[in-house]
Amino acid sequence: xxxxxxxxxxxxxxxxxxxxxxxxxxxxxxxxxxxxxxxxxxxxxxxxxxxxxxxxxxxxxxxxxxxxxxxxxxxxxxxxxxxxxxxxxxxxxxxxxxxxxxxxxxxxxxxxxxxx
Numbered sequence: 785x786x787x788x789x790x791x792x793x794x795x796x797x798x799x800x801x802x803x804x805x806x807x808x809x810x811x812x813x814x815x816x817x818x819x820x821x822x823x824x825x826x827x828x829x830x831x832x833x834x835x836x837x838x839x840x841x842x843x844x845x846x847x848x849x850x851x852x853x854x855x856x857x858x859x860x861x862x863x864x865x866x867x868x869x870x871x872x873x874x875x876x877x878x879x880x881x882x883x884x885x886x887x888x889x890x891x892x893x894x895x896x897x898x899x900x
Contacts, residue, residue, distance in 0.1 A: 786899065787812040790889075791831070791879040793819050799878040801892035806880070809899045819872050828865055831879060834886035839864035842876050842888075850874055 788811045793799045806813045816823065823831075832839060839861050843850060849871045854864070868874045878889045880898065889895050 785810060785812045786882060787814070788880055788882045789814045789816060791816045791818045791823070791875070791877060791881075793817070793873075793877050795819075796877055798890055798892050802878040802880065802889035802895050805889075805892055805895035809895065811899070818875065818877075822869065822872055825865065825869060828869060828875075831881070831886060832865075834881060834884055835879070835888070839868065843868070843874055844876050847871075847873050 786809070788806060790799075790803055790806060790813060792803055792815050794817065803813070803815065832842060835842065843854065843864065845855070849867075853867055853871070854874075859867070876888050876890070878892070880887055880889050880895060882898070887894060887898065
């Protein structure tokens with residue numbers, strides 16, 4: 785059984801779909817509710833590395849907080865990470881991690897491809 789972690793927001797339909805697909809694949813799933821149980825800076829750095837993303841690439845640009853605090857500004861990688869930690873809604877979701885690989889499950893059907 786494949787062990788996976790999903791960084792999950794239950795209020796997001798895409799995140800709920802991805803979690804459902806993980807359960808259908810009979811994965812050993814650890815669910816991280818990163819909105820209510822914030823992740824550490826080290827964890828976010830590790831996620832970015834596994835994803836092969838910059839902080840900018842992991843931002844949800846349609847969020848109001850993005851428009852208020854980030855849009856049109858030239859911010860450093862660490863500043864963006866700090867803002868993501870202060871405002872976890874800025875983090876794209878859902879993120880699925882297994883071993884040293886990670887991906888953003890958008891669309892959620894990517895979870896099924898992961899298990900092929």
